[in-house]
Amino acid sequence: MSDLVRxxxxxxxxxxxxxxxxxxxxxxxxxxxxxxxxxEATARRxxxxxxxxxxxxxxxxxxxxxxxxxxxxxxxxxxxxxxxxAFSAMAxxxxxxxxxxxxxxxxxxxxxxxxxxxxxxxxxxxxxxPEVLLGxxxxxxxxxxxxxxxxxxxxxxxxxxxxxxxxxxxLRIGLVDEVVAPEDVYGAARRRVECYVGGxxxxxxxxxxxxxxxxxxxxxxxxxxxxxxxxxxxxxxxxDIGIASFVEHGPGKAQFEGR
Numbered sequence: 001m002s003d004l005v006r007x008x009x010x011x012x013x014x015x016x017x018x019x020x021x022x023x024x025x026x027x028x029x030x031x032x033x034x035x036x037x038x039x040e041a042t043a044r045r046x047x048x049x050x051x052x053x054x055x056x057x058x059x060x061x062x063x064x065x066x067x068x069x070x071x072x073x074x075x076x077x078x079x080x081x082x083x084x085x086a087f088s089a090m091a092x093x094x095x096x097x098x099x100x101x102x103x104x105x106x107x108x109x110x111x112x113x114x115x116x117x118x119x120x121x122x123x124x125x126x127x128x129x130p131e132v133l134l135g136x137x138x139x140x141x142x143x144x145x146x147x148x149x150x151x152x153x154x155x156x157x158x159x160x161x162x163x164x165x166x167x168x169x170x171l172r173i174g175l176v177d178e179v180v181a182p183e184d185v186y187g188a189a190r191r192r193v194e195c196y197v198g199g200x201x202x203x204x205x206x207x208x209x210x211x212x213x214x215x216x217x218x219x220x221x222x223x224x225x226x227x228x229x230x231x232x233x234x235x236x237x238x239x240d241i242g243i244a245s246f247v248e249h250g251p252g253k254a255q256f257e258g259r
Contacts, residue, residue, distance in 0.1 A: 002033030007040055012048040012197035013190060014041045017055070024054045026108040027064035028079070031086045034112070038089035048201060048258070049193035050097040052090070052116055053186055059101040059125070060109025065134070080139055083108075087140045091115040091212070094205040096196050100189035101125050102182055106164070111140035114149065117208070119175070120189040121167045122182035127175060130162035148215055150174050200238040201258035206230070 004027075006017045016037045018024040026034075041050045054060050071079065090097065090112065099105070099113035101121040106128050113119050113127070121127070129142045137143065138159060147155035150173050158165060170176040180188045196204060206229035214222030233239050238256045245254035 002029045002036070004030045005033030005037050007037045009044065009047055011194075012046065013051060013193060014044070014047040014049070015051045015053055016041065017053050018060055019055075021055075021057075023058055023061035023104070024109070025062065025064040026060055026112070027067050028082075031083055031108075035082075035086040035089045038086075038093050041095070042089075042093050045258070047095060048197045048199065049095055050093055050116075051100050051186070051189045051193065052097065052112065053100040053189070054102065054109070056102055056182070056186075058103030059099065059105040060112060061104040062107030062109055062130070076139075083140050087111055087115045091141075091145075094208060095201070096193050096204065096208070098189045098192050100185045101127070101176070102185050107131055107138070107142075108140050111138060111142045111145070114141060114145040118177045118189075118192060119170075120178045120180065120185055120192060121170065121176045122185050123167050123179050124182060125167045125170075126164040127167075127170050128162065128164040129159045130164070132160060133162040146175075198256060198258070200236075200242060200254075200256045202236045203233050203238060203242075206233050 004018065004020045006019055008015045008017065016034070018030065020027070020030055041047050097116040098118040098120060099116040101113055101119060102125060103122070104126050105113045106126070107130060110127050110129055129138045129146065131138050143155070143159060146158065154173050165175060167176065167179045171179050178188060178192070210226045210229045213225050217225070237259045241256055242254045
């Protein structure tokens with residue numbers, strides 16, 4: 001893993017930290033580091049949820065424009081696959097994920113946040129996809145994930161203009177899930193996912209898979225994805241524990257094993 005991306009685990013929650021001050025520009029090294037961190041968070045059984053955090057001042061202000069400037073068409077053709085793969089790896093972590101956003105989440109930073117399940121932001125944060133102002137478009141999933149999250153018309157407004165979106169507007173249109181004081185961003189993100197520690201890990205994984213995959217297909221195919229994930233949960237130890245606990249003690253008292 002890159003020195004610019006660290007993964008720390010405490011109390012069942014992994015924090016993937018971006019460490020490239022002052023703006024956490026997402027250069028090639030960070031992109032590859034994010035991919036590696038996502039793979040590690042996916043594989044580790046002691047990780048029940050993941051926070052992506054850029055620090056107290058800024059989440060990530062976008063791509064490294066100076067690194068990108070000399071790249072040719074063929075250079076970017078080769079690199080764009082790895083760029084999308086990094087964000088897709090984050091999106092496919094089979095555990096709940098939350099972006100803890102301070103300062104700016106722009107361009108690739110916004111795309112990284114969009115790859116998470118939830119977004120908690122500071123009340124002075126700014127989000128956006130300003131790539132059009134450089135004569136290009138989002139290339140790390142922004143056109144696809146944003147439109148699925150907030151609808152095509154709102155996504156087009158943000159992407160066509162390249163404007164910055166305030167925390168308050170982002171909450172109103174569903175781009176983020178919670179707005180807090182800047183000093184409380186990481187704590188709020190942690191509180192949001194603490195409930196998943198000690199939970200039925202494979203049931204949560206199945207639910208995430210059904211929702212995310214279902215958004216990519218027609219309703220009938222989505223229902224079949226859900227059915228197969230539902231049936232699969234019956235092969236887990238947590239299913240036995242959960243149903244037995246419900247029958248004996250009522251709802252909400254099961255002590256799951258995550259297997």
